[in-house]
Amino acid sequence: MSASVYIHPIGFVSGPQAEDGAAIRLAGSMVYASRFALVVRDEGKAVARRLFGARGFEEVVAGLDSTLASEAERQWANLQKVHAPxxxxxxxxxxxxxxxxxxxxxxxxxxxxxxxxxxxxxxxxxxxxxxxxxxxxxxxxxxxxxxxxxxxxxxxxxxxxxxxxxxxxxxxxxxxxxxxxxxxxxxxxxxxxxxxxxxxxxxxxxxxxxxxxxxxxxxxxxxxxxxxxxxxxxxxxxxxxxxxxxxxxxxxxxxxxxxxxxxxxxxxxxxxxxxxxxxxxxxxxxxxxxxxxxxxxxxxxxxxxxxxxxxxxxxxxxxxxxxxxxxxxxxxxxxxxxxxxxxxxxxxxxxxxxxxxxxxxxxxxxxxxxx
Missing domain, CATH: 3.20.20.20 (Dihydropteroate synthase-like)
Structure with missing residues (x-):
């Protein structure tokens, strides 16, 4: 089993103003997330967990290998994706x-x-x-x-x-x-x-x-x-x-x-x-x-x-x-x-x-x- 990555939104605010813009709109909904946990699993177990804010993603992902970094970037974009009607x-x-x-x-x-x-x-x-x-x-x-x-x-x-x-x-x-x-x-x-x-x-x-x-x-x-x-x-x-x-x-x-x-x-x-x-x-x-x-x-x-x-x-x-x-x-x-x-x-x-x-x-x- 290869390693896998997961980005959990864990901190929420009533709107982006609450964090001076340092929050993302979650999947086009009316919910805003400002804190996140990046979790890496390997062989079915969590082996790493790093916390970051809405402006800290690039720093966190820089520590991953290229495959995990690519998947993390995809998930980060998905978390901010606005879904069409x-x-x-x-x-x-x-x-x-x-x-x-x-x-x-x-x-x-x-x-x-x-x-x-x-x-x-x-x-x-x-x-x-x-x-x-x-x-x-x-x-x-x-x-x-x-x-x-x-x-x-x-x-x-x-x-x-x-x-x-x-x-x-x-x-x-x-x-x-x-x-x-x-x-x-x-x-x-x-x-x-x-x-x-x-x-x-x-x-x-x-x-x-x-x-x-x-x-x-x-x-x-x-x-x-x-x-x-x-x-x-x-x-x-x-x-x-x-x-x-x-x-x-x-x-x-x-x-x-x-x-x-x-x-x-x-x-x-x-x-x-x-x-x-x-x-x-x-x-x-x-x-x-x-x-x-x-x-x-x-x-x-x-x-x-x-x-x-x-x-x-x-x-x-x-x-x-x-x-x-x-x-x-x-x-x-x-x-x-x-x-x-x-x-x-x-x-x-x-x-x-x-x-x-x-x-x-x-x-x-x-x-x-x-x-």
């Missing part, structure tokens, strides 16, 4: 503030809605409409349960579940992503009006998926999960979960680009809850700013996750709103571009208040006299 049919999704993706599960055993939207399409239609009216930028439709121990879904059944939901969401003019790892389901959904492939296997499960995404030129979300077969949770053993997930997503992105998928159509998801312990999930959430160094917009799915119950009296999924909002706010503070949530109205309200505070912070320092 996503064009989805008639909708344009800007990535300069956190956007909200609303979840619409059409499975018989959904942990969040108990299969209501599969059994009652009119309820699913009304729920999707309410999410759009509440401010959801995208509706994410899923027809297969990916919880631990769930049985694999036959492709025909998944199509029968997903396509009616795609059609009624498309009739509302919604931007639609399809949460599937099967190329046949994805192709049919795109033809029915969907726009984004949300692949929890990072295009590994179905060998046809990468070629389809490349040919259809649709945006794709690549998520980390340790398993590549039916059980996505299998094999979750990590030397260092943060670095290992980072490396996985870097390879997944590079494979996608090599397969003909445009880099600017790729979004990455660290896969909270997939093949990870509570400690793993907490480590990833605390290290979210690092993943901007990969150079792609980031999606975070933490809504109603099992970890919330583990931290709060084992509350059931429908009782996890407070924890979901807390984790969403953590994602916002990390510069996450897209939040996948069940409780759209409440999360949009939290985002709007968060943005108001961020906007105000950018002008606060203008009121202070300069020395």
């Amino acid at each position: 996503i064009e989805l049919g008639e909708r344009t999704i800007r990535l300069d503030q956190p956007q909200i993706m609303g979840v619409l599960n059409v499975t018989p055993d959904s942990f969040s809605d108990g299969g209501e939207f599969l059994e009652k399409p009119e309820a699913g239609r009304a729920y999707a409409a309410a999410m759009l009216e509440s401010g959801a930028a995208i509706i994410d439709i899923g027809g297969e349960s990916t919880r631990p121990g769930a049985a694999a879904t036959w492709e025909g059944d998944e199509k029968d579940r997903v396509l009616p939901a795609v059609e009624y969401c498309a009739s509302m003019g919604a931007a639609i992503s399809v949460d599937t790892r099967r190329a046949g389901v994805l192709e049919a959904a795109l033809q029915a009006g969907a726009h984004i492939a949300n692949d929890v296997s990072a295009l590994r499960y179905d060998p046809r998926s990468a070629e389809l995404v490349a040919s259809m030129k649709c945006p794709v979300i690549l998520m980390h999960a340790p398993g590549s077969g039916d059980d996505l949770h299998e094999g979750g053993d990590y030397d260092d979960v943060v670095s290992d997930v980072f490396d996985f997503l870097r390879l997944a992105r590079d494979r996608a680009i090599a397969g003909g998928i445009a880099e600017d159509r790729i979004m990455l998801d660290p896969g909270i809850g997939f093949g990870k312990t509570l400690a793993d999930n907490l480590a990833l959430i605390n290290a979210l700013p690092l993943f901007h160094a990969l150079g792609s917009p980031l999606l975070l799915g933490v809504s109603r996750k099992r970890m919330i119950g583990a931290l709060s009296n084992e509350e059931a999924a429908h009782q996890r709103l407070g924890g979901s909002i807390a984790l969403a706010m953590k994602g916002m503070d990390a510069g996450i571009h897209m939040l996948r949530v069940h409780d759209v109205k409440e999360t949009v309200q939290a985002r709007n208040v968060w943005r108001g505070m961020r906007d105000a912070a950018l002008t606060d320092f203008a009121q202070l006299p300069m020395d």
Whole structure:
């Protein structure tokens, strides 16, 4: 194993004025970072860690060999990369503030809605409409349960579940992503009006998926999960979960680009809850700013996750709103571009208040006299 480098943003300010300009805007978001840690790993272990400020990068990188220096320079540029809006049919999704993706599960055993939207399409239609009216930028439709121990879904059944939901969401003019790892389901959904492939296997499960995404030129979300077969949770053993997930997503992105998928159509998801312990999930959430160094917009799915119950009296999924909002706010503070949530109205309200505070912070320092 060769050595590898990682640049972690570790210090944050309300705006560049707070540090007289010595802060970077993180991945085009409303978050500013002023302090960083450059970590070098070798043979699976951290062997060096150097701290630096926003104006100290050149000095730190000068001490690295040429290969590591080149990768560090790439990551440093990625941390400051401004991501273009996503064009989805008639909708344009800007990535300069956190956007909200609303979840619409059409499975018989959904942990969040108990299969209501599969059994009652009119309820699913009304729920999707309410999410759009509440401010959801995208509706994410899923027809297969990916919880631990769930049985694999036959492709025909998944199509029968997903396509009616795609059609009624498309009739509302919604931007639609399809949460599937099967190329046949994805192709049919795109033809029915969907726009984004949300692949929890990072295009590994179905060998046809990468070629389809490349040919259809649709945006794709690549998520980390340790398993590549039916059980996505299998094999979750990590030397260092943060670095290992980072490396996985870097390879997944590079494979996608090599397969003909445009880099600017790729979004990455660290896969909270997939093949990870509570400690793993907490480590990833605390290290979210690092993943901007990969150079792609980031999606975070933490809504109603099992970890919330583990931290709060084992509350059931429908009782996890407070924890979901807390984790969403953590994602916002990390510069996450897209939040996948069940409780759209409440999360949009939290985002709007968060943005108001961020906007105000950018002008606060203008009121202070300069020395």
